[in-house]
Amino acid sequence: MTIEFNNNLPIYLQIMNYIKLQIVTGKLGPGEKIPSVRELASELKINPNTIQRTFQELEREGVAESRRGLGRFVTSEDEKIMSIKKEMASELLERFIGGMRELGFDGDNIVKIVAESVEDGKREPGGSHSGTTA
Amino acid sequence: MLRLLKYDLKRDMYVLLGGTIALLLGLLVIELGTKSITTSVTAKAVLSFMMYTFFGILILIATCRGFQANICSIGRRLVPLGSIHYIGAALLYGVLLNAVLLAIAGLQVLYYDSVGILEELWRLGAFTVNWNSSIPLPLGALLIILWATLFLLTLLLLVMALTESIKFKGRILIALAVIVLLSSLISWAENHFFGGLSSQALTGFRIEDQSQMILPSQSFRTGLLRFIFKLVVGAVFIWLTVKLIDNRVKVD
Amino acid sequence: MEQLLEFETVSKKFGSKAALQGISLSVNPGRIVGLLGSNGSGKSTLMRIAAGLIRPDSGKVRVLGDEPGVQSKARVSFMPDKPQFESWMTVGEALNFQKDFFPDFDPDKSKRMLDFMKLSRKDKTSSLSKGMQERLQLTLALSRRASLYLLDEPIGGVDPVARDHILDALVEFYEEDSSVIVSTHLIADIERIFDEVLMIKDGSLVLREDVERIRLTSGKSVDQLFKEVYAEC
Numbered sequence: 001m002t003i004e005f006n007n008n009l010p011i012y013l014q015i016m017n018y019i020k021l022q023i024v025t026g027k028l029g030p031g032e033k034i035p036s037v038r039e040l041a042s043e044l045k046i047n048p049n050t051i052q053r054t055f056q057e058l059e060r061e062g063v064a065e066s067r068r069g070l071g072r073f074v075t076s077e078d079e080k081i082m083s084i085k086k087e088m089a090s091e092l093l094e095r096f097i098g099g100m101r102e103l104g105f106d107g108d109n110i111v112k113i114v115a116e117s118v119e120d121g122k123r124e125p126g127g128s129h130s131g132t133t134a
Numbered sequence: 135m136l137r138l139l140k141y142d143l144k145r146d147m148y149v150l151l152g153g154t155i156a157l158l159l160g161l162l163v164i165e166l167g168t169k170s171i172t173t174s175v176t177a178k179a180v181l182s183f184m185m186y187t188f189f190g191i192l193i194l195i196a197t198c199r200g201f202q203a204n205i206c207s208i209g210r211r212l213v214p215l216g217s218i219h220y221i222g223a224a225l226l227y228g229v230l231l232n233a234v235l236l237a238i239a240g241l242q243v244l245y246y247d248s249v250g251i252l253e254e255l256w257r258l259g260a261f262t263v264n265w266n267s268s269i270p271l272p273l274g275a276l277l278i279i280l281w282a283t284l285f286l287l288t289l290l291l292l293v294m295a296l297t298e299s300i301k302f303k304g305r306i307l308i309a310l311a312v313i314v315l316l317s318s319l320i321s322w323a324e325n326h327f328f329g330g331l332s333s334q335a336l337t338g339f340r341i342e343d344q345s346q347m348i349l350p351s352q353s354f355r356t357g358l359l360r361f362i363f364k365l366v367v368g369a370v371f372i373w374l375t376v377k378l379i380d381n382r383v384k385v386d
Numbered sequence: 387m388e389q390l391l392e393f394e395t396v397s398k399k400f401g402s403k404a405a406l407q408g409i410s411l412s413v414n415p416g417r418i419v420g421l422l423g424s425n426g427s428g429k430s431t432l433m434r435i436a437a438g439l440i441r442p443d444s445g446k447v448r449v450l451g452d453e454p455g456v457q458s459k460a461r462v463s464f465m466p467d468k469p470q471f472e473s474w475m476t477v478g479e480a481l482n483f484q485k486d487f488f489p490d491f492d493p494d495k496s497k498r499m500l501d502f503m504k505l506s507r508k509d510k511t512s513s514l515s516k517g518m519q520e521r522l523q524l525t526l527a528l529s530r531r532a533s534l535y536l537l538d539e540p541i542g543g544v545d546p547v548a549r550d551h552i553l554d555a556l557v558e559f560y561e562e563d564s565s566v567i568v569s570t571h572l573i574a575d576i577e578r579i580f581d582e583v584l585m586i587k588d589g590s591l592v593l594r595e596d597v598e599r600i601r602l603t604s605g606k607s608v609d610q611l612f613k614e615v616y617a618e619c
Binding site for chain 1: 416417418550553554557558562574577578579580581597598601602605606607608609610
C-alpha cells in the first residue's frame with residue numbers, strides 16, 4: 001500500500017485517516033490484526049515513531065486495541081466502525097458543502113444537484129459523475 | 135596497530151612486490167653486467183651497497199607518504215584507535231620493510247661468503263669492521279640499522295604530522311628545515327653529552343671514502359647511554375606527533 | 387534517559403572563519419533528527435565534532451555521556467560526505483575494513499544491505515558511480531549496530547530515484563533504539579522520516595522543533611518553514 005503524503009499536514013493524521021479508510025471500506029475487517037509498527041514503517045517509508053503515534057491515537061479513539069503480546073487489532077465493535085464511517089462522511093460533506101457554497105450554491109440547490117447526480121449515476125452504472133448541471 | 139598495518143600492506147601490495155622485483159633485477163644486473171666491464175669485486179660490492187641504500191631511502195619515503203595519507207584519511211581516523219596506533223603502524227611498516235631489505239642483503243653476503251668474494255673483499259681492505267661486542271656481528275649490524283631506522287622514522291613522522299598541521303604554502307621547505315634542524319640538534323646534543331664523531335642522525339653506519347663501512351665501536355656504557363638518550367628523544371617525538379594528530383591535523 | 391548527544395555553547399573557527407558559534411543542542415535516544423542548513427552553515431563541522439574528528443575551540447561536547455574519543459568512535463557510526471573507503475579497495479574489502487575495526491559490525495545485516503543496494507562484494511570502489519558510492523557509504527555506516535548514526539548529506543549527489551532508494555534503506559536498516567542525525571539541505575525529499583529538526587544558520591541554532599508540531603501548528607511543511615527561516619535575513 002502507498003499513501004501520497006502531503007508534507008503540510010501531520011503525517012500521523014494522514015496515516016490515521018488511511019487506516020480508518022481501510023477499515024470503513026472493509027480492507028481491514030473488524031477484529032483483524034493491524035501490521036506492526038516496524039512493518040508499516042518500512043512499507044510506508046515513514047519514521048517508526050510516527051507510526052507509533054498513529055497507533056496511540058487510534059487506540060485513544062477506540063478504533064484499534066492492543067492485546068499484550070499479540071499486537072494491535074481493529075476494533076470488533078460494529079458501532080465504532082459505523083461511527084468512523086459517519087465521521088468520515090461528515091468530513092467529506094463538510095468539505096463538499098463548503099466548496100459548493102464558495103461556488104455560490106445555496107442549500108436547496110446543493111441538495112438538488114446532488115439528487116440529480118445520484119440519479120445520473122444510477123442510469124449509467126460505473127459512469128463518471130462529471131459535473132453535469134441541468 | 136597490526137590491523138592498520140595489514141591495510142597499509144594490502145594497499146601498497148603491488149608497489150611493494152614491484153619494488154622487490156626491481157631490487158632483485160638490479161642486483162642481478164650488477165652481478166652479471168659488471169662481469170663484462172670490470173672484474174673488480176669492490177666495484178660490485180659498492181654498487182650493491184648503493185642499491186640497498188637507495189631502496190632503504192625509498193622505504194622511508196613510502197612509509198612517510200603512507201603515514202601522511204593515513205592521518206588525513208577520514209576512513210582511518212574514524213577507527214576507534216588512539217593516534218599512537220597510526221604511528222606504531224608506520225614504524226612497524228618501515229622496520230618490517232627494512233628487515234626484508236636486510237634479509238635480502240644478508241642472502242647476498244652469504245652468497246659472497248660461499249663463493250669467496252667476501253674473503254677477497256676483506257683482503258683488499260674494501261671495508262673494515264671494528265666490532266668488539268659479545269653480540270655476533272650480523273645480528274649487531276641488523277639491530278643497529280633497524281634501531282637507526284626506527285629513530286629516524288620517529289623524527290620523519292613528526293615532521294609529516296607537522297606539515298599536515300600547517301595550512302600555508304612552503305610546507306615542504308619548512309619540513310626539510312625542521313628535519314635538518316632537529317637532526318643536527320640531536321647529533322650536537324649526542325656529541326656534547328657522550329662525545330664521539332657522529333655528525334648525523336642516521337648513525338650506526340658511517341661510510342668513508344665511499345667504500346668503507348665502519349661500525350662504531352664504543353664501550354658498552356656510553357653505548358647504552360646513547361641508546362637511552364635516543365629512546366627518550368624518540369618518545370618525545372612520538373608524543374608530539376600524537377598531540378599534533380589529535381589537535382591539528384585536518385582530516386580531508 | 388541518557389542523552390546521546392549534547393553540545394554546550396560549542397564554537398569552532400577555521401582560520402578567521404567561524405564555523406560554529408556557541409551552539410547548544412541535545413539529541414534523545416530513539417529519534418531521527420534532521421540537521422538542516424544551507425551549504426556552509428556548519429552542519430558538517432557539527433557532525434565531525436560529534437564523530438570525534440575535530441576538536442572544538444570552546445564549549446562542551448558529550449557523546450553517549452563522554453567526550454568524543456576512541457570510545458565514542460566505537461559506538462558512533464559516521465557516514466561522511468566524502469568516501470571513507472580507499473580507492474584501492476573492492477566493496478568486499480571496504481566491508482572487511484569496517485568489520486576489522488568496529489566490534490558492532492553485523493555481517494548478516496551488511497549482506498542484506500548489499501542485496502538491497504544491489505552492490506556486489508567484487509565491485510571495485512574506484513569504478514562505482516557517485517550514486518553507488520553513496521549506497522556503499524550508507525551500507526558501511528548502517529551495517530554497524532551503533533548507538534548513534536551521523537549521516538552527512540546521504541542524498542547529496544544522487545538523482546531522485548536513487549534518493550528514494552537510499553531513504554528506503556535508511557528506514558529499513560536503522561536501529562530503532564538508537565538515534566540518527568541526518569544532515570541535508572534537500573528537505574522536501576526526506577522530511578517524512580524525521581521526528582524533529584534542528585535548523586542551523588551561520589553556525590548557530592535557529593530552530594529546534596518536532597516536525598509533526600510544525601505541520602500541526604503552522605500548516606506548513608518543514609521545507610516551507612525552512613525556506614522562510616532562511617529568507618529572513
